[in-house]
Amino acid sequence: MDGPAVDLRGMTPLSPVGRLAATVDRLSREVRAAQAEAEGRALVELAKGILVARLGCGPAQAARQLAELAEQSRVTPLE
Numbered sequence: 001m002d003g004p005a006v007d008l009r010g011m012t013p014l015s016p017v018g019r020l021a022a023t024v025d026r027l028s029r030e031v032r033a034a035q036a037e038a039e040g041r042a043l044v045e046l047a048k049g050i051l052v053a054r055l056g057c058g059p060a061q062a063a064r065q066l067a068e069l070a071e072q073s074r075v076t077p078l079e
Contacts, residue, residue, distance in 0.1 A: 048062040
């Protein structure tokens with residue numbers, strides 16, 4: 001081990017309960033980030049599906065079109 005865990009301010013060692021609480025907090029943030037990422041991927045897939053239907057192209061071409069449009073607009077495909 002690297003020594004006792006330290007709170008976010010770096011001042012006092014955390015108790016086992018404090019370390020557990022910090023771990024729960026970190027994991028909760030990771031879960032929220034993973035959920036947001038999954039929702040973003042689903043939205044991009046929906047956009048690709050709309051392009052496939054409207055442009056009559058395949059999914060790969062729709063993905064390229066979406067990436068091109070995002071690049072031209074200087075935004076991410078999700079935006």
